[in-house]
Amino acid sequence: MKFSEMTYTRPDIDALLARCKELTAKAAAADSGEALVEVYYEQSRAFADYNTAANLANIHYTCDTRDACWKAEQDFFDANGPAVSNASVEISRAFLANPHVDALTAAFGSTCVAGMKNAVLGMDERTVALQQEYNALVSSYQQIYGGALVELDGKQLTIPQLGPYKESTDAAVRRAAYEAEAGYFDAHRAELDELYTKIVKNLNQQAQVMGFHDYSELSYVRMNRIGYGPEDIKRFRDQVAHDVVPELQKVIALKNRRTGIQHPTFADLPVAFKDGNPKPIEGYNARMSAARTMYHELSPETAEFIDFMQDNELFDVESRPGKMSGGYMTSLPSYKAPFIFANWNNTSADVDVLTHECGHAFEGYVAERDPKIPADLECPGMESAEIHSMAMEFLTAPWHHLLFGKDTDKYALLHAEDSFLFLAYGCAVDEFQHIMYQNPDLTPDQRNQTWLELEHKYRPWIDFDALPFYGRGAGWQRQLHIYECPFYYIDYCLSTMAALQFFLLSLHDQKDAWARYLRLVRRAGTASYTELCETAGLQVPFNDGSIKAIAQQMSQWIAEHQV
Template sequence: MIYGKYTVKEGYLSMKFSEMPYTRPDLDALPKQLDELCEQLKNTPDADGQFALFLKSREILNTLATEYSIAYIRNTVDTTDAFYEAEREALDNAMPLLNEKILAFSKMLCESPVRKELEDKIGSLWFTNTELELKGFSPEIIPLMQEESRLEASYQKLYASAQIPFDGKVCTIPQLAAYKQNPDRALRRAAYEAEGKFFDDHREEFDDLYTKLVKNRTEQAKALGFHSYVELGYIRRMRNCYGPNEIANFRRQVIEDLVPLVNKIRAAQAKRIGCDDHFTFADLMFTFKDGNATPQGTPDELLAAAKQMYTEMSPETAKFIELMFENDLFDVLSKPGKAPGGYCTTLPDYKSPFIFSNFNGTSDDVDVLTHEAGHAFAAYIDTHEHPIEKQMEPTYETCETHSMSMEFLTSPYHHLFFKDQTAKYELSHTEDALAFIPYGTMVDHFQQLMYEKPDMTPEERNQTWAELEKQYRPYIDFDNLPFYGRGAGWQRQLHIYTSPFYYIDYCLAQTVALQFFALFLNDAKKAWETYVAFVRSGGTKTFVDTVHAAGLKSPLEDGCLKEITETIAAWLDTHQI
């Protein structure tokens, strides 16, 4: 039930996020409701009646998702808020139990005698994805899933607890990012040392949390009959059109076709900043001798620029950004106690997305405004243009294509944020996009090795990471930095703890996003039209089919990465500063 101060506008409930009420869902009544749906389904033989029950289930789940999102957002905005910490914990504990009921209902639909008629109404992909979900769940692993959620929340809380004395201030980890881009080389290194000291001071806690997570997830996989969590992880990430063999082939192409180009990019960077005699990890985020491109304006001015950009881009984005600003669907400032990272989530009952990030005064602030807005725009299109039965969440690599492509397609408006530093931003952004793919692929490779050999010691994990660095980022010299120098830098990547096997989705998506960029350079209008059509596909097609429908190449195809690398390398050659 929605209540409070709202108006109905163009089919959605308009309400500021701060005024959205939160009521813990009735966790005793919900299982009974879902059981009743199952009972009704047993007694409803016709497709129309079963479809009506499906729609009813979607309404129940949307309300549950809305309340969960509100609790999650408010908990991550302030991890010290005891009320929302308790609410998130209660919901996290309840979700596996509720998932059991949800999947029982979904299983009955999959086994329905009128499934073919239901597929015509809902879409066949929903059934394919549901069958994957069924493979990845059993009531016996509910206690393990609950423990997994608690461990993930503990990692976020530990990370967010960082209060690091530096430069006469007390900084969070995101706030140190600006110092890592400072022209003063000694200050850059000192920022990494200060950050590393926090992780070293909590070394045992970070190691112990990951040990417990790997053990927990491996137990879940074994209980479900899998050889390792690798198989279960692929199911949990809804890999419905490729598997580990295809990803292994993608990794090979990254090492063969992309790593050599990134080596050249880093060599050019070292020369630009005057460190070509000894380029180190502490120099990695510093890209121009006179300083990196930084947003020109206060956070409020950056948000105003984002509003202008999306208002002018297209009629669809204009309506989207109006909703976002009208209802204050952002929390972007870094502050003590705030969880790390950035994300976009949805509030289904309000037909609204929400953007969370940690502004730190670097170009990352603009990347977030375009990246997370790509997610939010796709969510807006899905809920505002599609009927409820077609509001299927795309798989993760499709979602990340929405966001990473938006970073490039907003190019005509980058000057609103960077003024006379726009050329610097666009060069470094493109270089970083290419350099990210080997890093992200390394994260995925690391996770596969961790779950293939779940009994590794903390020291063995760090050694594995250090060895992978030599394959994927051979240009890096850690120069005896604490934390990073001992091969523990992976612990800073929250996805390794909280979202196993997610990171390769970014890499596949970035490969498609670079295709959108290449298309944009040739025909900006066509690139945008192709992108909007891609977004409007929602979750009705697999990732590979969605990419092909847009006339693009799948990143999993041999030669795709090589072709993109050559195209973007040519652009870089003409845009050096």
């Protein structure tokens, strides 16, 4: 069914909550492992219509944050979502109390019961009002960000539409683009500072109600992190600071030599080549045609997938006023349909987001068609889900010439470079959030100073050159995840470590790399991050010394492929 034909009906919350009570009773009363497994499938199906409606509302709202009707529907789910989540937790509690609970592990793998334990630990009816308040705070942030229009080049532009100006070969144009963006964020400085203060205090209050010291502890439960904790993440960040950052400094030196910019500043970071960054082919239809060819030639599975996505209009990727920034993939379970949202701006990032979100969508498409996988186990934890997307960016490389033509080699270098450099930025975001929630009384100026210190630790090559907004250390406020889904960002780093390994494997044997990827995808949400890495024969990056060799290989490849 085409997206335009999918109907939306506001769900009957009372009926859903009543159904949840029935399922809670059935889970408690199941008298055998087989019966318990059947109830698990049943409860998984029970939320399909609600999740479809919630995701349809969110798609329409983020496609136009100014639409009052869809804003009202988003408000409805913001208000009622916590009650539904808590009802789901009660079902999980009943499963966990059933003496046959081990049957669920036997049927669905290691993540099923562990995930329910996290769900129970991460929810509490006493926090419902706080959850509703948090949802409203996030919506306020989305409206400020999504409503951004700035004046540049005689035009009114959205934040994503500034992208090409930031990559201009003219330094004055680049600086003007950053200043225009900075002006908007500075104009909303008080609102953004106040919103973040409220978010930190709200989430810490939720954590304390539930017996945690602060939200940095509770977040690991709510993010459903299985098999690792804050100490593992700290070891990972330490390895990045110690083993990756020195290699990145070599990469930056090569980049500076390549661009010819003698004293690069923050506004020069997007420039990768003296004669301009790689540009993808223009036009929605041309790009979609190239994507169809690419995925038809990659594998039979991806051929079927891309036909389904394009034939059913499951992309909204062009930027326009009122549309929320960023990109995402979401699922419409009642239709077994993924949906991809993005903001193309005629830079190489358009291809990044296309292949990235198609990685998510492909995994969802495969899982939704496996009858043995319950709907709530179709996707693994976020750090694992991002492997699907980030690895897809690299595994489609043999077909990137369809999207870049003469700029293909430039894009290959830029993409490898950016992915490698991202590790440092992602770790800075994660460490920043740990500090914020563990020190909730920091003033806005102290928060900004902390960010500047972390920039120096992880990206010591940056000179902000008195740039407004960024120069005072407020650049973190532009990172949607810090407001919308705290502590998510490190997941991109963990998945990047897997994706870089897929890249290095593909250089030697593309077919083997794809076969490993497909094995990982087919496990859906039934395996943890470490188990998925092992499924594909990848290094797990928590172990001391596990990152250094990968970093050195990436640095060497980049040095050997200067364009």
